Amino acid sequence: MKRRISFTAMVAMTALGVAACGGSSAGNSATGGTPTAGSSSSSMGHFNGASFTILGQWTGAEQQAFQSVLDSFDKATGASGQYSAAAGGDEASVLGAKVNGGNPPDVAFVSLPGALEQYAKAGKLIALNSAAQQAVSSNYSNEWVTLGSYNGKVYGVPFDASNKSTVWYNTKLFSNAGISTPPADWTSFIKDAQTLHDSGVRTPISVGGGDGWTLTDWFENVYLRTAGTDMYDKLTKHQIKWTDPSVTKALTTLKQVWGDRNLVGSPSSALKVPFTGSVDNTFKANATSGIVYEASFVATTITGDKLPAKVGETAKFFPFPAINGSQPTLEAAGDFAVAFSNKPVVQAFLQYVASPEAAKALVSSAGSGFISANKNLQTSAYPDATLGQLAQQLVSVGDNFRFDMSDQEPSAFGGTPNKGEWADLQSFLGNGNVSAAQSKLERDAAAAG
Amino acid sequence: MSDRRRHGPRGGAPGEKRWFAWLFLAPALVMVLAILVYPLIYSIVRSLFSDTPTGAVKSFVGLHNYHAVFADNRSLQAVKNNVYWIVVVPTLITILGLVFAVLTERIRWSAVFKTVLFMPMAISALASGITFSLIYADQPTRGLGNAIAIGVHDTFSASHPYPSVQPRDTTVFVGSAKTGYTTRQKYSAGTPVLLPLVGLNLTKPPSSTAQAVAPTSGTGVVGVVWNDFRLGGGGQLGAVDTGERGLGGIPVQAIQDGKVVATTTASSNGQFSFSSLTSGSYGLRLPPSAFGQPFNGFSWLGPSLITPAIMSVYLWIYAGFAMVLIAAGMAAIPRDALEAARVDGATEWQVFRRITAPLLTPVLLVVFVTLAINVLKVFDVVYVLQQVAGGSAGVADVLAVTLFRDFGNQQYGLASAIGVLLVVLVVPAMILNIRRFRRDQT
Numbered sequence: 001m002k003r004r005i006s007f008t009a010m011v012a013m014t015a016l017g018v019a020a021c022g023g024s025s026a027g028n029s030a031t032g033g034t035p036t037a038g039s040s041s042s043s044m045g046h047f048n049g050a051s052f053t054i055l056g057q058w059t060g061a062e063q064q065a066f067q068s069v070l071d072s073f074d075k076a077t078g079a080s081g082q083y084s085a086a087a088g089g090d091e092a093s094v095l096g097a098k099v100n101g102g103n104p105p106d107v108a109f110v111s112l113p114g115a116l117e118q119y120a121k122a123g124k125l126i127a128l129n130s131a132a133q134q135a136v137s138s139n140y141s142n143e144w145v146t147l148g149s150y151n152g153k154v155y156g157v158p159f160d161a162s163n164k165s166t167v168w169y170n171t172k173l174f175s176n177a178g179i180s181t182p183p184a185d186w187t188s189f190i191k192d193a194q195t196l197h198d199s200g201v202r203t204p205i206s207v208g209g210g211d212g213w214t215l216t217d218w219f220e221n222v223y224l225r226t227a228g229t230d231m232y233d234k235l236t237k238h239q240i241k242w243t244d245p246s247v248t249k250a251l252t253t254l255k256q257v258w259g260d261r262n263l264v265g266s267p268s269s270a271l272k273v274p275f276t277g278s279v280d281n282t283f284k285a286n287a288t289s290g291i292v293y294e295a296s297f298v299a300t301t302i303t304g305d306k307l308p309a310k311v312g313e314t315a316k317f318f319p320f321p322a323i324n325g326s327q328p329t330l331e332a333a334g335d336f337a338v339a340f341s342n343k344p345v346v347q348a349f350l351q352y353v354a355s356p357e358a359a360k361a362l363v364s365s366a367g368s369g370f371i372s373a374n375k376n377l378q379t380s381a382y383p384d385a386t387l388g389q390l391a392q393q394l395v396s397v398g399d400n401f402r403f404d405m406s407d408q409e410p411s412a413f414g415g416t417p418n419k420g421e422w423a424d425l426q427s428f429l430g431n432g433n434v435s436a437a438q439s440k441l442e443r444d445a446a447a448a449g
Numbered sequence: 450m451s452d453r454r455r456h457g458p459r460g461g462a463p464g465e466k467r468w469f470a471w472l473f474l475a476p477a478l479v480m481v482l483a484i485l486v487y488p489l490i491y492s493i494v495r496s497l498f499s500d501t502p503t504g505a506v507k508s509f510v511g512l513h514n515y516h517a518v519f520a521d522n523r524s525l526q527a528v529k530n531n532v533y534w535i536v537v538v539p540t541l542i543t544i545l546g547l548v549f550a551v552l553t554e555r556i557r558w559s560a561v562f563k564t565v566l567f568m569p570m571a572i573s574a575l576a577s578g579i580t581f582s583l584i585y586a587d588q589p590t591r592g593l594g595n596a597i598a599i600g601v602h603d604t605f606s607a608s609h610p611y612p613s614v615q616p617r618d619t620t621v622f623v624g625s626a627k628t629g630y631t632t633r634q635k636y637s638a639g640t641p642v643l644l645p646l647v648g649l650n651l652t653k654p655p656s657s658t659a660q661a662v663a664p665t666s667g668t669g670v671v672g673v674v675w676n677d678f679r680l681g682g683g684g685q686l687g688a689v690d691t692g693e694r695g696l697g698g699i700p701v702q703a704i705q706d707g708k709v710v711a712t713t714t715a716s717s718n719g720q721f722s723f724s725s726l727t728s729g730s731y732g733l734r735l736p737p738s739a740f741g742q743p744f745n746g747f748s749w750l751g752p753s754l755i756t757p758a759i760m761s762v763y764l765w766i767y768a769g770f771a772m773v774l775i776a777a778g779m780a781a782i783p784r785d786a787l788e789a790a791r792v793d794g795a796t797e798w799q800v801f802r803r804i805t806a807p808l809l810t811p812v813l814l815v816v817f818v819t820l821a822i823n824v825l826k827v828f829d830v831v832y833v834l835q836q837v838a839g840g841s842a843g844v845a846d847v848l849a850v851t852l853f854r855d856f857g858n859q860q861y862g863l864a865s866a867i868g869v870l871l872v873v874l875v876v877p878a879m880i881l882n883i884r885r886f887r888r889d890q891t
Contacts, residue, residue, distance in 0.1 A: 096504035096859045118503045176651060178682010198647035198678050202613055210839030268751060271840030272587060286652070410502050412858045418835070418843035419523060419854065426840035447521060449502075 044352055048078035050345040052106035055084060055098070056335070057091040065368035069361045073352045079345045081107075092411065099124055104340035107349060109159060111335050112415075113147050114408050119338065120150035126339040127153040129347045135354035139374045143399040148336050156336030157354045160362060161373040163390045164217055164295040164331040164404060165320040170282050172314055173201055173290035182318035186225075189321040190256060193263045196290045203265035205257065206289035208278030209429045210271060212422020214294055216406040216414065217331065218258075219425060221293075223250040224402055225326040236405045242441035251434045253323060259432040267430045276301060283309035293320065295333070296390045300369035312386040319393060330401040332394060334373065363387065413448035420444045489872065496865035504859030514866035524867075527846040530756060531874075534827060534847065538760055539820035543813055545764065546771025550779055551801065553772070563776065567769035574766065578833025581762045585749035585834070595746030602744045609741040610657065610698050614648045617677065617686075621645060626740040631704065635730040641665065642672025642733065645687055646696065649676035654694055661695035661719040663688075668724045670731060674699050675719035695719020699739045704732040750838035755845045762830050767823075771816050778812030779805065815885065822878045825871065828853065 058066050063085060070081045084105075086094035091108075092115060098104050099119065110116050119125045128136065133154045137145050140158050148156025167189075169182060174192075177199035183189040196204035208214040224232050227246040234240045235247070257263050264270050273281065275294060279301045282292040285308050292298065299311045309315040319328070337353045339346045352358050359374035359381075366383040371391040379388035394401070406414030406421055413420035424444060428437035471478075496514050499507040518524045549566060553559040569577060586592030589599045615630075616622040621644065622630035636642045641664045649658065661675035678684070679692030697717030702709045703726055710731065715721040723731075749758045782805060790800050828849035835842035835850070848867055856864040 090857065093504070093857060093859055099503065100505045115503055118501060122501070122503070122505065176680055176682075177678075195682070198617055199680075199682070200613060200648055200650040200652070200676075200678070202650075212840075268748060269587075272748075272750075272838070274839065412855075412860055416854055416858055418846065423523070423840075423843050426843075430840060447517075 044073070044077050044348050045344075046078055047345040047348065050077075050079045050343065051082060052079065052341070052343055052345055052349065053082050053084070054107045054109070055086060055091070055095060055105040056109040057086050057111070058109075059085050061365070061367040062370065065362050065365035065370055068365055069353070069358050072357070072361050073349055076352075077345070077348060079349070081349065099340070106341040106343060106346050107337055107339055109335040109337050110156070111333065112407050112411070113156075113336070113403060114410065116148065116156050116336055116338055117150050119340075120153070120155050124340060125150075125155045126342050126346070127155055128157070128339075128350060132157065132347050132351035132354065135351045139354050139356060139359075139376050141373070141375060141395075141399050143401060143403075144373055147403055148338075156338050157350045158373055159335045159337055159353055159358075160370045161332055161334035161391075161394060162295045162297055163371065163394045164333055165221055165329070165393075166296055166298070166317040166390065167291060167293045167320055168279075168282065168298045168315060168317045169291045170287050170289075170309065170314065171316055173199075173287060177201070177290070182316075183321055184318075185325075186253070186256075186321045186323040190260075190263065193257070193291060197262045201288070201290050203269075203281065203289045204262075205264050205291045205293070206273060206278040206281040207258065207264050207270045207429065208273050208275040208292070208294065209267075209426055210274040210277065212417060212426050213406065213415075214275050214278070215425035215429060216421055217295065217404070218293060219250065219254060220331050220402075220405045221320045222254050222323065223247070223405075224329050224331060225320070225323040226250045226253055228326075229329065229400065229402055232402050232405065236402075236408050238409075238445050242445055243438045247438055247441070248434055251428065251437060255432055255434065258429050267432075271426060271430055276305065280305060280307065283307040283315050296371060296387075297369055299386055299390075303367075312384060317386070317390075327400065328397060330394060330397045331404060332373065332401050333404040333407055363391070409445070410448040413445050420448060492865040492868050495861055496863075496869050498862050500860050500862050502859070504861055506862075510862070514862045515870065517863060518867060518870065523843060523846065524848075524851050526844070527848050527851045530845065530847050531825065533756060534760065534824045535821060538763055538824045539817050541760075542764055542767045542771050542820055543775075543817045545768045546775050546816060547809075547813065549768065549772040550775040551805070553776065554779065563769075563772065567773055569766045569768075570770050572766075574829040575833055577762060577766055578830045581758075581765075581830075582750075582834055582837040585758055586837070587746065587748065589746060592746070592749070594749050598746040599744060602746075606744070607738075608743055609739060610655070611646075611649070611696060611739050612742050613650060614646045614676065614696065614740060617645065617647045621687075622735075624734075626742065627737055629734055629737040629740070631734045632732050635732050636670055636672070637730040638669050638671075638727050641667075642670065643687060643689070644672055644674040644701075644733065644735070645677035646674065646735075647676060647678045649678070649694060649696070651676075651678065651680045657697040657717055658694040659697065659717040660691070661689045661693045664720050664722070667722045669722055669726045670703060670733075671720070671722040672701075672733070673719040674701060674715045674721060674735065689719075696739075700736055702734040702736055704734050705729065709734070750834065750841065752841040752844045755834075755838055755841055759831055759834050759845055762834070763824070763827065766830070767820060771820070774816050775809065775812055778809050782808045811885070811889075815882070818878050818882050818885075822875055822882075825875055825878070 054070070056066060063083070067083060070083055074080055091110070092112060095108050095110065104124065116125070136148065136154060136157055144158045145154060148154055148158060173196060174182070177196050179192050179195060183192045193204040207218070223235065223246070226249050231240065231246050235244070240246070278292045279294070279298055281287065281289040283302050302309055302311050302315050322328070337350055339350055356374055356376040359372035359377040363370050363372050363377070364381050364383060369387065371382070371387055371394065373394050375395045379392050382388040382391060408414070409421070416422060421441060421444065424437055424440045427440070497509060497511060499510045499513070501507045519528065553562050556562065583591060584593045587595060589596040615626060622632055624630040632644070643663065658676070661673055663673050664671045673689060673695060675689060675693055675695045677687065677693060679690060684690035684693060695715060695718040697715055697719070699715045701713050701715060701721045703711040703723050711723045711726055713721050713723055747754060786804055787800055790804055795803070826849055827847055831845055831847050831850055832853070835845055838845065848871055852864050852867040852871070855867065
């Protein structure tokens with residue numbers, strides 16, 4: 001998901017941040033003394049007085065979590081990093097303006113691998129030195145390293161991540177309907193949703209079709225499972241057309257759920273439900289839905305919106321179901337730290353960012369909902385079991401995951417409300433016309449370049 | 450020195466001390482150059498270049514960006530919407546303003562009336578948009594629009610007892626909620642008929658339902674219509690189990706040769722009987738009156754109503770503005786002309802048509818042209834209401850919104866092209882207005 005999405009999403013984010021702030025004070029004091037001493041700090045070197053600037057998109061509890069990472073680096077090295085959040089949460093535009101204006105920050109956290117590639121291509125980025133590169137490849141699986149690379153050089157350090165293959169469900173409604181184990185494959189997913197419907201749940205699956213990005217995530221999860229990772233990569237780079245039979249298959253599969261009024265209600269209502277609304281529908285008192293698909297940040301939305309459900313107790317998740325025996329796979333998203341300047345302290349910072357210590361400082365701050373794909377981070381570092389499970393799944397798939405496709409496409413196609421892929425999938429949700437959707441997607445993808 | 454004093458405080462003759470005038474003009478001039486002229490020229494230049502995905506200048510593309518505005522279906526939709534706006538809104542607002550101005554002249558408390566009508570102008574368009582986003586909300590508990598629509602509708606038509614209930618599959622019934630459900634089989638007296646349905650809200654079952662009981666015997670065709678699902682699941686499909694509730698109040702029709710021959714109603718344990726049907730076999734039908742979806746009001750921000758809905762908000766904001774300007778114009782009309790006409794026996798309509806309207810034309814034109822310029826640039830109301838419109842928001846796009854969006858996507862070339870286009874479209878209206886001002890001055 002991109003944070004620059006829309007007004008409503010931004011309001012939701014703000015609300016979320018504010019709400020999360022209140023509960024996170026306990027976690028912060030604990031992270032002040034995160035273990036950074038010993039071997040790691042000595043290898044980090046000393047940069048007394050060296051200052052550098054960092055641009056990111058985090059505010060509220062997320063900013064506090066990041067600040068704790070920065071603080072421990074500053075403490076160990078004597079450097080002073082200045083973090084600022086991009087105005088309006090629109091990091092891509094703010095960063096673009098700064099770079100094009102010749103005034104880039106020393107370090108930026110980018111959520112779009114495509115942007116990383118563009119800046120690297122334009123020669124704006126400084127590649128990681130061997131120590132930092134070493135830190136990245138020893139702590140992250142190859143796929144993450146590749147995502148941060150351009151032309152054989154590593155530029156980006158993976159930092160926070162989200163697990164976008166999680167289906168959240170209301171345990172109370174499941175037990176009302178007599179469903180004891182969550183579905184593992186697509187067929188039983190549909191069957192269980194139908195059972196929910198029979199048990200009187202009006203809209204078993206709440207699809208947040210009001211926000212186009214939730215639909216791209218649905219599609220990407222289905223495509224990843226019906227077409228496989230290789231095709232996924234090709235479609236991401238638009239090396240195959242959207243009119244490809246593999247897309248037909250994925251959309252047809254998706255239609256088994258989206259096209260069934262018993263499962264998702266009427267398309268015109270689904271198209272009005274924003275992401276936060278879909279979470280509310282599923283976890284409010286007198287919930288009207290039992291299932292909502294979205295990423296790990298659904299957990300933060302549940303606590304942030306003060307919904308009555310308890311994450312890990314009455315709000316649980318299961319992995320996005322396998323389709324026709326597909327291998328365990330996962331869709332992920334996340335931020336990468338990149339360097340725009342060649343100050344030595346910047347390389348040291350990036351090296352630190354790649355370390356399990358930094359990941360620990362990041363995730364142990366309660367309320368942020370951050371998880372990390374760092375494979376050397378113990379799941380016990382997470383403040384609650386659900387976050388631990390989310391991260392564990394992310395790490396355990398190794399290289400068999402893929403980064404959010406729409407986050408890798410040009411934003412005019414994959415990242416804009418009422419435009420491109422978002423709008424095309426919305427009209428597909430509305431009318432269920434597979435071939436029309438494919439030709440629209442192909443036309444828009446081609447137009448966005 | 451003495452020279453200047455003799456000329457008095459007005460300074461020198463024309464042509465003299467021009468630098469002095471320029472000195473006072475300079476700050477304004479600098480502002481105009483810096484934030485109007487320079488950006489305008491830069492936008493024109495920028496609109497001829499394409500962008501890299503991160504917003505840097507890529508290459509010279511000539512008029513391609515302008516072509517793209519019209520080639521892309523969605524921005525073409527925005528162009529069309531701008532046309533609708535310009536055709537409909539200024540005219541409607543001017544007419545409304547005129548009507549209000551004429552009518553408020555003839556009532557008591559006209560100042561109060563005018564103030565109330567003018568008030569929306571004092572509210573920011575953003576706030577108005579948010580207010581109306583609530584009025585247009587789907588749920589009648591939130592949205593005034595649908596609260597009224599549903600209230601009126603339900604006064605005139607009855608609601609259905611079991612909107613969510615339906616057959617589990619097609620083994621027993623065929624049909625839909627709209628046509629009602631008819632059994633595949635025919636039944637005769639003797640064996641109790643089982644009519645299973647599902648979908649009842651189990652956590653809050655309506656009071657018309659109770660534990661279902663399968664009838665064991667009875668005169669004529671007897672049976673049970675019940676919700677074949679119990680809280681917590683389990684139970685046998687197609688059999689009445691403990692915890693499953695009868696659907697009391699559902700009408701059941703007996704059908705023979707396509708005609709309804711008898712009708713009865715299920716009791717709260719689900720049982721029904723046709724004691725008169727002792728011989729022959731009958732199909733059974735559950736008529737649609739039991740299942741129809743409740744009327745949910747209108748989808749104000751759905752694809753078909755969204756643009757008119759947003760236009761209404763704009764109307765609400767600007768009708769008062771037009772009224773005040775037109776009322777001021779009317780106040781300037783010489784009273785004696787009106788009175789002379791009335792004395793001569795002209796009707797009110799004739800007075801309006803022959804005297805008021807012609808004398809008001811210049812004012813009406815000013816109002817119209819000002820509105821046309823504003824409407825062309827419309828952004829805030831549309832943008833705010835689009836945020837709550839979900840998937841159909843794109844239908845309401847106008848050029849200014851697409852400009853904003855393309856700018857956000859760092860497609861500065863395309864955004865500049867739209868900006869330049871808007872300027873070009875505003876220019877004729879501007880020229881018209883400026884000429885009128887000049888004429889008025891001379």
